[in-house]
Amino acid sequence: AFLGWVAIAGLIGFIGNEAVAVFRIRVGREINSAALIADGYHARTDGFTSLAVVLGAIGVWLGFPLADPIVGLLITLAIFAIVWQSSKAVLTRMLDGVEPAIIDEIHHAAEHVSGIGRVESVQARWIGHRLHADVAISVPEMATAKDVLGVTEALKEELFAHLRALAEANVRLVSPAGLAAETSHAHHHAPEPFKVACD
Incomplete structure (x- = not known):
């Protein structure tokens, strides 16, 4: 009606x-x-x-x-x-899971950094509304310790530029044996593999 x-x-x-x-x-x-x-x-x-x-x-x-x-x-x-x-x-x-698009975006950010040989692993999790990421990468065999630090810093900058919600980025660099020996000689110890963390 x-x-x-x-x-x-x-x-x-x-x-x-x-x-x-x-x-x-x-x-x-x-x-x-x-x-x-x-x-x-x-x-x-x-x-x-x-x-x-x-x-x-x-x-x-x-x-x-x-x-x-x-x-x-x-x-x-x-x-x-x-x-x-x-x-x-x-x-x-x-369950601390992240959307697949976030992992893809981390890989995309790594593509913008020259000097990265390969992205070995990517881990990310949400803590509240903020994102935390851990990325392990490798570099070419001829890379020096200075190159290592430059690559990790550049990747960190790219991660923050690509992921607005990112609160913390940890970049671990798994280096070739040659760089590991060069770096371990300078520090009088021989860890294998050599890793550099950039918080």
Whole structure:
């Protein structure tokens, strides 16, 4: 009997929830909060529900009363999809996991540093809203100790430039045997392999 009012209420609900969703998701990404991002998707789900009410009202108005329950089923599927996506993100963060894109970005940062022979390993974890990374790299055999320090500092700078949420970067350099011998001779000990940490 009041399809017009139902449609107007649904539109207002959709616009309001979508505005809140956009705000929460944007702020959540800025502060790297998986929980706030998930809350934003929750608000977006509420907005879709309101929009489904509008579509159902239009269907009924056009003489198709089954439009309302059909749209309800479709929005239920959408809710499940959003809940699944948000749950995975929050659970990954709770288990100190990081998104694959972060590991890819660390490798990308290393590509900008000349003098790196190979990225041996990459480890990263979230502590609160801040990211901590540990990167092990190797250098060419002819690299000197001075080259080692230059490469580690350059990689550290690239990591902070590529990862806005990065709070700490630890660069470990696993050097060839020649550099290990050269460096160990200068320090009167012979660790194998030689590693340089840059905090």
